[in-house]
Amino acid sequence: MALIVQKYGGTSMGSIERIKNVAQRVKRWHDNGHQVVVVVSAMSGETNRLIDLARQISKEPNAREYDQMVSTGEQVSISLLAMALNEIGVSAKSMTGGQVAIRTDDSHTKARIQHIDDSQIRAALDAGMVVVVAGFQGVDDKGDINTLGRGGSDTTGVALAAALSADECQIYTDVDGVYTTDPRVTPKAKKLSKITFEEMLEMASLGSKVLQIRSVEFAGKYQVPLRVLSSFDENADGKFDDDFKKNVGTLITTDEGDSMEQPIISGIAFNRDEAKVSILAVPDRPGIASSILSPISAANIEIDMIIQNIAENGLTDFTFTVNRGDFDKTLAILGDNLAEIGDKEIVSNNKVVKVSLVGVGMRSHAGVASKMFETLAENNINIQMISTSEIKISVLIQEEQLEKAVKALHTAFGLDREDGESKVAGL
Numbered sequence: 001m002a003l004i005v006q007k008y009g010g011t012s013m014g015s016i017e018r019i020k021n022v023a024q025r026v027k028r029w030h031d032n033g034h035q036v037v038v039v040v041s042a043m044s045g046e047t048n049r050l051i052d053l054a055r056q057i058s059k060e061p062n063a064r065e066y067d068q069m070v071s072t073g074e075q076v077s078i079s080l081l082a083m084a085l086n087e088i089g090v091s092a093k094s095m096t097g098g099q100v101a102i103r104t105d106d107s108h109t110k111a112r113i114q115h116i117d118d119s120q121i122r123a124a125l126d127a128g129m130v131v132v133v134a135g136f137q138g139v140d141d142k143g144d145i146n147t148l149g150r151g152g153s154d155t156t157g158v159a160l161a162a163a164l165s166a167d168e169c170q171i172y173t174d175v176d177g178v179y180t181t182d183p184r185v186t187p188k189a190k191k192l193s194k195i196t197f198e199e200m201l202e203m204a205s206l207g208s209k210v211l212q213i214r215s216v217e218f219a220g221k222y223q224v225p226l227r228v229l230s231s232f233d234e235n236a237d238g239k240f241d242d243d244f245k246k247n248v249g250t251l252i253t254t255d256e257g258d259s260m261e262q263p264i265i266s267g268i269a270f271n272r273d274e275a276k277v278s279i280l281a282v283p284d285r286p287g288i289a290s291s292i293l294s295p296i297s298a299a300n301i302e303i304d305m306i307i308q309n310i311a312e313n314g315l316t317d318f319t320f321t322v323n324r325g326d327f328d329k330t331l332a333i334l335g336d337n338l339a340e341i342g343d344k345e346i347v348s349n350n351k352v353v354k355v356s357l358v359g360v361g362m363r364s365h366a367g368v369a370s371k372m373f374e375t376l377a378e379n380n381i382n383i384q385m386i387s388t389s390e391i392k393i394s395v396l397i398q399e400e401q402l403e404k405a406v407k408a409l410h411t412a413f414g415l416d417r418e419d420g421e422s423k424v425a426g427l
């Protein structure tokens with residue numbers, strides 16, 4: 001029999017009815033003789049509600065207090081699910097991150113898991129219990145609660161699966177797998193039966209929120225078999241057989257398969273949280289990029305795409321992007337430092353989005369970029385910035401053109417499903 005770690009997200013835990021549904025699903029796995037550890041998120045909307053409360057008190061809340069509070073959503077979920085399991089005859093025990101002993105560093109709001117003590121979980125599993133663990137949280141060596149960043153329950157799930165050498169980590173969500181692109185943007189998106197870690201890592205880092213990026217990093221590093229699947233699939237019988245392993249959800253795998261048969265592009269990711277800043281006519285001399293960007297990086301703001309235009313008369317335009325949430329802070333820092341680069345004009349735009357094509361097949365195929373640019377041109381979509389790496393190409397475009405761009409690229413790269421219609425559970 002298998003040891004399975006299952007993670008249920010906010011939508012799957014979104015109401016009492018849904019929590020009862022999760023309990024029934026867990027019971028089926030347990031009844032089939034499997035050992036089950038369940039990681040849960042806060043009920044949908046709860047984490048946002050808590051964050052909003054904090055923001056009403058302070059624009060930049062004390063990080064320790066923020067984590068102490070924002071982690072409570074998961075504490076409610078674990079107890080409700082454990083009660084629901086007990087109610088249907090499954091012996092279950094809930095545990096917070098601290099009770100398990102999920103040890104993190106002390107970078108509040110974006111902590112990393114350093115160590116997990118699996119002894120208590122193993123003891124409970126050996127006693128025939130289901131263990132329900134709070135996602136998104138851990139405790140640092142001072143005993144303070146730290147959270148793992150938005151979507152962090154995925155990472156709790158994978159980290160527990162690694163610590164327990166689980167047979168599989170199953171991420172149950174409101175769609176039935178990883179799609180060629182977000183099925184909410186195009187109903188022609190196709191479910192993938194497999195995707196490589198490398199591609200999933202790019203998809204997640206480029207904005208596909210179906211898995212938190214750290215969970216994919218973790219799974220790749222510790223070779224955790226990882227599957228994304230639906231918590232609303234009515235045929236699930238809790239059997240871990242060949243049929244399940246082959247057909248259910250999407251498996252994240254190290255196997256690149258036969259590259260001849262692989263599509264060039266596996267998926268399209270996008271990120272709506274982009275903002276662009278340009279500084280016009282800065283002197284084209286060594287050190288200029290560093291004098292603009294260093295104070296921004298020093299404030300812990302991540303800079304994404306960068307372009308420096310061709311110099312004219314010894315002057316150049318310097319453009320970069322940051323996360324939209326860091327936009328105001330970035331402009332304020334630039335304002336403070338402008339004198340140093342000679343009081344230049346700043347042009348900014350926080351209504352931009354990044355669209356990216358991802359695929360390991362790109363390594364062996366030329367012409368992906370030109371086809372992408374052609375497709376966007378045919379659709380009158382202006383490209384503001386471009387960045388590429390071995391297995392991805394990203395472009396920055398105006399926000400209102402996102403849907404049109406994703407749909408056109410999805411069709412142009414042959415990703416559309418044949419029957420033309422979305423069959424995504426829950427959408």
Ligand code: ADP
Pocket residue numbers: 008009010011012041151172173174175177178179180181182183184207208209210211267
């Ligand atoms: P949970 O609350 O279960 O953690 P999330 O909202 O974090 O769920 O992630 C699931 C959502 O991810 C889906 O509802 C879907 O809109 C979105 N998504 C984005 N990109 C993709 C993709 N390529 N495949 C599937 N879902 C995607």
Ligand code: ASP
Pocket residue numbers: 009010041042047048073135136149150151152153154
């Ligand atoms: N509840 C947290 C969030 O909303 C963690 C998670 O759901 O994974 O980000």
Ligand code: MG
Pocket residue numbers: 009151154209210211212
């Ligand atoms: Mg999520």
